[in-house]
Amino acid sequence: MREETDVGSALPAAVTARDLWTSAAAPGVFGAWECLLPAQALSWTDGVYDLFGLARGSTLSRSMTLEHYREDSRREMERLRSEAIRTGRGFALDCRIRTPRGEDRWMRLLVGVGRENGRVTRIFGSKQDVTAEKAMWSGLSAAARGEPQTALQGSSGLAQRLREAVRGERTAQADLALAIVDVDGDGKLEERFGHAAASEALRCMNARLARLFPDALLMEPIGPGCFALLLHLPGGQRTLAPTLDGAQTLLARPISHGSQAVVPVMAIGAALSNASHRDDPGKFVAEAEAALLAAKSAGPGRCRIFGGVVTLPVPAGAARH
Template identity: 40%
Template structure:
């Protein structure tokens, strides 16, 4: 079939064949490019201009184009380019760019080498706009990883990312406590005002936690009216208890929904992570659960810390 299609295309006039190819490339949001290495002279087809939103009248200077790549993509692109020039082997990678007008896009970049006298004289390839594909993938990822009601990390992701958070070299791999939060009087709220009011309350609590702990390692909703946080700081147990007492006060502020004043409280249990981080998250969850149980048994709006010394510290 392909031979027949190629044969049919070969029988077309040159201007018609070029027009059809251009239409197909434009429909696929694909463009071709070439760079002569000695002079760094760039050549683009119209599709590449469209992807970058680059004015066709502007001179094509490689330094200006490289600046349009987002930092990590720029590094990856330069490494791939150098490897193709060195080895002559083709490479394909996905890169993120900022167009001439400032719009962020994803682009699939292919790099091939043309060698002369045993060395790479020019590189060439294609660039394809894959922004819509990446957006679909990102949307599916968010759906899989977040609680659909509050937008916080769900239980599975929270547990999976625990190791990632405490091993974060950028933040010196530090995490100070695993915190569990359980809302007081939430069942009473649902029974009295219905699940819509309960959902509104959960969303408000999630928003307050997100704002209060935006520098935390992770904030998640584990299910029902239970939330969890991995704290990076403070590290001192007394200061952790103080922060969590402030959290109880913050969560106990009334919220207003459909003309109703709604009040809930929160009980908090926390397990101190300590260093080095060799303990499994299951162990920490067990300790935080014990501390949370003690907090609820002591009454509403209480905080308990379970420390390495093996007993709960009331706050």
């Protein structure tokens, strides 16, 4: 559910990753919509009108609303829409739109399919402004390029191996994911547990990663308490997210060292490959590092994928309704 975002300039010094994350996590304009078939009769809630910059309650036509989509987004949306009507399966897509005042926005489109007597009679769903979320990912990626977060970009040997994997014929059509596991992001593992226990924890973490990802195309330490993995995961984000979440749960198990129990507090950031990375593998690294920044900003023990949905963690003990 991701289109390419433009990488802008590095973040101003006063703007932190946490600032971007908090801003992006604030709910954007959100609304519901429905389109009756085959008449193509549209209905929107006020939030969708606001997202498109149109007067609430104004007359809608599908041809008119399509004019607000950027061409690449419109083309992909139309393809997926036709497929949804044909197959009865919904979809999600992030689209670029432009308001009548010329404001460019990112919209997250969720589509469901309704049937009557076995026939698709309507499609419906939600539309949400995710412009701040896209700006966050672009800003974090630019920041990571300007000030690398790990030793991965500075290692010529690792960079060359990554370049070969991204450009290699065997993986050209595959889904590649670059994950960075930071076990000691605050640099206090040794301070909290002592040198021997910290060393044992990192050795154990390396062994756990090897067991969890025996088929990794690349798995290397890239600094104290930090590991890089290049994975072949067909299925994209749908596969990567649960894979990393499950791995994080297993990696975070306490590590025994004498009478001590070392509990790793880690962050994982990952990015999925796309066509632009073949000519610019450094962008792939920057996106994984941007996701690592986002994971750290979201709080301890977090995993984030570049371009993924932004949410703030629920504080411990918060009331549930």
